Amino acid sequence: MTPRVRAPELPQNYPWFNTEKPLSLQNLRGRVVILDFWTYCCINCLHILPDLKYLEQKYKDSLTVIGVHSAKFDNEKEIENIRQAILRYDIEHPVLVDSGFQVWQNYAVCAWPTLMVIDPEGYVVNYVSGEGHRNLLEQVIEKLIHQHQEKGTINFQQLQLTLEKQQQPLITPLAFPGKVLATTVGLFIADSGHHRLVMSTANGEILNVIGSGQPGLRDGSFAETQFFAPQGMTFDSENQMLYVADTENHALRRVDLQHQVVETIAGTGKQSRNIHPYSGISAETALNSPWDLQKVENRLFIAMAGSHQIWEMNLENNIIKTYAGTGAEACVDGVLTESTFAQPSGITTDGKELYIADSEVSSIRGVGVVEPKLVRTVCGSSALFGFGDVDGQGADVRLQHCLGIEYAQNFLWIADTYNHKIKLVSPHTGNCQTILGNGAASLQDGQGKNSSFSEPSGLSVMGSNLYIADTNNHAIRHVDLNNLIVTTLHFPGLCAPNVCFPQ
Structure with missing residues (x-):
């Protein structure tokens, strides 16, 4: 039998966006969690954002997506630039700034984007790299919800978030002119x-x-x-x-x-x-x-x-x-x-x-x-x-x-x-x-x-x-x-x- 791998905890002392306070996997027990390792320059990372938005909305009472921003370019390490990217691409899930690739290394990630799936008991159960995996992720989420409903280990409730776009609405005459x-x-x-x-x-x-x-x-x-x-x-x-x-x-x-x-x-x-x-x-x-x-x-x-x-x-x-x-x-x-x-x-x-x-x-x-x-x-x-x-x-x-x-x-x-x-x-x-x-x-x-x-x-x-x-x-x-x-x-x-x- 393959041993189960406990998901490494997320740092609480790093910058977070789209949430009033840092999130921990311990406090998210009972929910399916997807960690999205991304960097905002990457076209492949941008391509999966609509898939994530679809999954977030469909499973809003049982799924939490957390973006883990692991910067490629020096400019992408700047906190304000990451905030602007979140606004530009209308990202509505929490984002953790992965300073120094610490979370990336903890999860042995090697490519942008990588999606890590964590079950309601806090174990890593699947991961995919690249784009075009929405159907597979949907199947994995459905299966996890069904399994943990039977075990009584799922907690159905919508997570309340404080979004950057609520604090900084795009009301300027021009917005991110390309x-x-x-x-x-x-x-x-x-x-x-x-x-x-x-x-x-x-x-x-x-x-x-x-x-x-x-x-x-x-x-x-x-x-x-x-x-x-x-x-x-x-x-x-x-x-x-x-x-x-x-x-x-x-x-x-x-x-x-x-x-x-x-x-x-x-x-x-x-x-x-x-x-x-x-x-x-x-x-x-x-x-x-x-x-x-x-x-x-x-x-x-x-x-x-x-x-x-x-x-x-x-x-x-x-x-x-x-x-x-x-x-x-x-x-x-x-x-x-x-x-x-x-x-x-x-x-x-x-x-x-x-x-x-x-x-x-x-x-x-x-x-x-x-x-x-x-x-x-x-x-x-x-x-x-x-x-x-x-x-x-x-x-x-x-x-x-x-x-x-x-x-x-x-x-x-x-x-x-x-x-x-x-x-x-x-x-x-x-x-x-x-x-x-x-x-x-x-x-x-x-x-x-x-x-x-x-x-x-x-x-x-x-x-x-x-x-x-x-x-x-x-x-x-x-x-x-x-x-x-x-x-x-x-x-x-x-x-x-x-x-x-x-x-």
Whole structure:
């Protein structure tokens, strides 16, 4: 008979979120407990949050989910950054900050995400790593409830929690804006935390709010359409069409500015579990967390963060397919079919090459769109745990989870997200230099390195103007490239959904 393993107790002197006081397994006896070992940069960790929410709601009187945040990047160890991630991803279960990987080691965890199942008597009975295990977990929970009902060792009662979002509601005009796009017709902002798009003039006058502000997947007029945490955008000025990576809907959307309607052009609304290269009719093909877009002639190129690949959609025949990347999470250069990426989250182009912010390897990659179609690393460490904050040349450069990238005038502007800086990279030499930001996670206007940001994730250049989606500051920042002065844009009349009526 296999000996039963008692679950190691959780530390009481570490920071906890979404609860007034630390939780102990001793006090949770009589309940099924799932420990979710996660880190907030990880796309796989984000993918299982809807599964956990489903299980929490279905078994709210018998199941407690506890997130154990075991940070990968240095920036993710900061307490306030974890709090912001909890708000951004609407996490409603208690979260323990696993300082120094102590809980991770106690449970012999070796991968993000890992889910550890503890029975009502405090024993570890199962664990799974990776995503896509909702049905298995449901079966395990059902079996445990039945067994412990018979033994009289289950305690049915709902756990009362004090959520971070109750203490810090997202009522700012913008909430965690992920990307920004400057065009000839105005500024487009992915107001990701409010599940909508905002269109304004360059000085912040609101032209349109696209989306109801409620998460969902619904086509229709600007007022009734729904998005779910939209991110990157690209604009077709000739046809007045905006293309949107609707990330948590695993879909691509097209916004018709002339007729003021939104339609889904790719994706089924369900996440693809297939990481191997494939193709299909766009409306019938499941996608996996598209994070950013770039239009090149009649093709849309997609940074498909969830499957660690670059995809391509032909806008004439509506065929969508894998363009580069095997689906493995790594950094391998060479021919398109043998290359690998690691959560690509930003994409731009000079017309001959795509440039990718490859976030989990903290590197900038180049991908050919004309012959020879090869993948190369422009700068960065190329390793999953090779990150830092070092300016320099090529492989000597260290970035930290870069999410945004924009090509302009033979250079690449980089949102070095977890370093809270904006950097400039030469795609030809691989030279990388910090231009904006002092590295502090704060909001400060000023010139050059006297300014500060908090996890900037997107940027866009129009003429001598640089716009930055300063995500954790819930702000859009403007930079005059003539003098590098950073200012914060204001949007008079813009309100959070259900807070006030649009002006």
